[in-house]
Amino acid sequence: MATRSASVSISRASAVASTLPDDRWKLLEIVFWLLPVLAFFVFPNYRVLGSQILITGLFAVSLDLILGYAGIVSLGHAAFFGVGAYAAGLLAVHGWHEPITGLVVAAIVAATVGYPVSFLVVRGSDLTRLMVTLGIGLMLWEVANKAAFVTGGVDGLAGVTIDPIFGVGRFDIGGRTAYVYALAVVFIVFVVLRRIVHSPFGLSLRGIREGAKRMPAIGAPVARRLRTIFTIAAAVAGIAGALIAQTTQFVGIDTLGFPRSAELLIMLVLGGAGRLYGGLVGAALFMIAQDYLSGIDPVYWQFWIGFFLVVIVLFAHGGILGGLDTLRTRLRPRQ
């Protein structure tokens, strides 16, 4: 683990790439996943917030796939979140209330939107990528805004009714079912993604991040790999969006907005990119801080989040998890 002291800076993350992936579950990971289970019993009044944190965490992990692993900076990842949310929401509004199939449909729809976009994203330089992802996000927002007869426009899509999961778990006001449902889905998707990034495919993505020019020399099809992971990330973002739509029984147009994409980047960087858990940790810290600080004054909240971003970039590379790793390496006696 000492070699995992990577920074968020993509060029400086070579320490991670120097180890072969290890797919075994570590004790720390198991403890980490017991925390949300514990939180369910210890903080029964915060289950609604808890399920939102889990879902946003999954969304952040989907961005981590393309940002932390493949090195593509996206300013419009909320596009796929929103597409998934609207897909699941519209399905439920128009009479299909089964949640699991709703998730699957949302993932497929988001992937279908993501795949053609991936062709545009892969070919550009960093700036072009920023602009294209930003532009596509804004375009979809405008579509949802103007197609109010389908999406409800700025008023949002209300009346998303969801059947009990497997006929037993009815969605209740306390967020009990929502929490369990979100936790289960997030965990299952996370396990799949964990497997993906630890596979040879995931390793080749890191190779592309570290040196896109050299990867073709060892026979890795760079553009195709990037398109694949971008589509996967879109599908996962779609699942996260569908979860939000189903658990809140509402789809707002802000699910597609630029602020959501920007906040997502912040969460991921706060937690630490390129390590899957960074997204979950970042989402939890960000949303708990937001819940607390914006209760005092939303303006202060915005100031402090900006301030912390600047500080992280200037002084604390690697976010929280990166900082912890550095700390641990320092504390550990030299062998």
Next chain:
Amino acid sequence: MIGNVIGVLFDGLAYGSLLFIIAVGLSVTLGLMNFVNLAHGTFAMIGGYVCVLLMTRAGVPFLATLPIAFAAAALVGLVLEVTLYRRLYKASPLDQVLFSIGIVFMSIAMATYWFGASQQPVALPSYLRGQVHLPGLDLGVYRLFLIVVVAALTLVLQYLLDRTRFGSQVRASVDNATAAAGLGIDVNRVFALTFALGSGLAGLGGALGIDVLGLDPTFPLKYIVYFLLVVSVGGSGTMKGPLIAALILGVFDVAGKYYLPQIGGFVIYALMVILLIVFPAGLYARRA
């Protein structure tokens, strides 16, 4: 009908020239320092607030506020460049994006805290209001003023870049900073001054643009897309590219909102994605 088309074209040109004057500094930052500065709109906002405050609190006439807006934004730009931006020229685009988003959020919060969240009004002097009546055509005086000012500024900038010692230092640093430094050019100083100039122009554009673009704390976020668009479509590090891109964008945006209000801003985003696909390196790509 024809007058209508010309009117839209005219408004589009005025809008585009405003975009150009704000975004040209961003083009320099990107071309010269390779810095993805999403906080460029913040400098425009500073200029706008300086203009409004001077007019409403100190009674300074509108035209006199413009140089002060320029100077204030340039000064803030200079200070930020020397203290913060300079440290990140070599950082990854992600770090630069995050850093500048951080600056944007802080500036929005500070503007809301000091000046409130509402739109700031601007009372233009009477000689800039109203319309010029031509046969079959009414042109806004202020928009005419904008076009004239920006055209004049463009000529000055072009002269500055092409004919002066400072201009040749800037061009040399853009082409190859290492070689320029080897020839005895103080590249850091060139960077700092250019950044200040770009910020100042943005501030000037922000002050000039209150009547057209509006001014509220979310300004840097609302228009950053347009500024980035001008630069990424026009290609960075040149003057001609962003100018043409800004004019095209201005005309298409105004025309899109006028003739196709039901799809609104969609036109501009679609145009942007298409242009980026067709010209991945911008309309006027600089030689590598």
